Amino acid sequence: MSARSGSEHAFVMPSDCPECGSLLRQMSDGDVDLRCPNSRSCPAQLRERLYYLGSRAALDIDVLGYEAAQALLVDGLLTDESELFSLTLQDLTSSAFFTKKDGSLSAIAERFIAALEDAKSRPLWRVIVALSIRHVGPTAAQALATRFGSLEKISTASVVELADVDGVGSIIAESVVEWFEEEWHRNIVKKWAIAGVLMEQGEEELLPQTLAGMSIVVTGSLAHFNRDEATAAIVARGGKASGSVSKKTAYVVVGEAPGSKYDKAIELGVPVLDEAGFERLLTEEK
DNA sequence: CACGCATGTCTTGGGGAGAA
DNA sequence: TTCTCCCCAAGACATGCGTG
Numbered sequence: 359m360s361a362r363s364g365s366e367h368a369f370v371m372p373s374d375c376p377e378c379g380s381l382l383r384q385m386s387d388g389d390v391d392l393r394c395p396n397s398r399s400c401p402a403q404l405r406e407r408l409y410y411l412g413s414r415a416a417l418d419i420d421v422l423g424y425e426a427a428q429a430l431l432v433d434g435l436l437t438d439e440s441e442l443f444s445l446t447l448q449d450l451t452s453s454a455f456f457t458k459k460d461g462s463l464s465a466i467a468e469r470f471i472a473a474l475e476d477a478k479s480r481p482l483w484r485v486i487v488a489l490s491i492r493h494v495g496p497t498a499a500q501a502l503a504t505r506f507g508s509l510e511k512i513s514t515a516s517v518v519e520l521a522d523v524d525g526v527g528s529i530i531a532e533s534v535v536e537w538f539e540e541e542w543h544r545n546i547v548k549k550w551a552i553a554g555v556l557m558e559q560g561e562e563e564l565l566p567q568t569l570a571g572m573s574i575v576v577t578g579s580l581a582h583f584n585r586d587e588a589t590a591a592i593v594a595r596g597g598k599a600s601g602s603v604s605k606k607t608a609y610v611v612v613g614e615a616p617g618s619k620y621d622k623a624i625e626l627g628v629p630v631l632d633e634a635g636f637e638r639l640l641t642e643e644k
Numbered sequence: 645c646a647c648g649c650a651t652g653t654c655t656t657g658g659g660g661a662g663a664a
Numbered sequence: 665t666t667c668t669c670c671c672c673a674a675g676a677c678a679t680g681c682g683t684g
Binding site: 645646647648649650651652653654655656657658659660661662663664 | 666669672673674683
């Protein structure tokens with residue numbers, strides 16, 4: 359996986375937050391999954407959350423990498439992620455990261471603001487991933503988006519209703535409910551919505567569900583799709599884009615320089631498709 | 645409890661943009 | 665033009681959750 363994938367914010371124990379420092383002092387060998395209790399204002403956690411929500415796994419915001427996230431916080435442009443989508447070009451003039459040596463805005467600044475606008479119309483599941491809810495990655499987020507159709511409905515669903523979703527168990531369901539119980543979390547959703555971020559399932563996701571129930575794994579590089587586009591194409595048709603090959607995998611799509619997943623597919627007798635076969639699979643009617 | 649699979653972490657290498 | 669920094673893309677693998 360990418361260095362930008364996964365919830366990298368989850369295990370942060372930075373030195374620039376007093377509460378994290380105390381937590382570190384309390385560490386013992388038996389501790390697992392340590393988190394700074396100061397999750398709202400802890401600078402390092404905030405930086406990691408910004409970094410994560412900009413990653414391809416979430417809202418795929420151009421420019422918003424580790425350095426940009428750091429600059430937004432250090433230069434005082436953001437105090438938390440709720441203000442992200444309200445940023446303007448004018449705001450960025452006070453940050454060296456977004457300006458040239460002569461003080462004028464760099465191309466990076468314009469790309470960043472344009473990327474924020476693009477991100478406002480991302481599918482609902484990506485918005486859910488971007489909220490950094492514990493245990494909720496792309497797969498769980500897609501399941502929740504498909505079932506509930508809007509963030510509003512997810513936020514008001516009970517643990518039982520959430521856990522009823524295929525692919526979501528009680529731990530994930532409780533995690534979602536706990537997340538929405540925090541007022542400052544609800545404030546993020548509110549401010550993003552005001553800034554224009556789509557909070558409902560879009561129509562583009564309602565393609566014929568020709569891959570419903572199928573688990574498909576992609577390995578290697580495809581000529582006409584990057585990995586996210588391939589995943590999105592599978593998911594949009596009701597399939598599941600899995601990261602690992604098993605006996606239940608419907609197809610393994612093999613591009614240039616495939617990895618061990620191809621070997622695994624051969625070993626398990628899973629059907630293998632080249633890119634042309636994958637494209638036919640996407641376009642064929644049920 | 646075992647299995648399947650998603651998540652999280654680490655690694656390597658390529659490409660683009662700005663600085664020197 | 666070259667160098668450096670940062671972002672991006674992808675594979676491998678360990679861990680742990682969800683399910684039957």
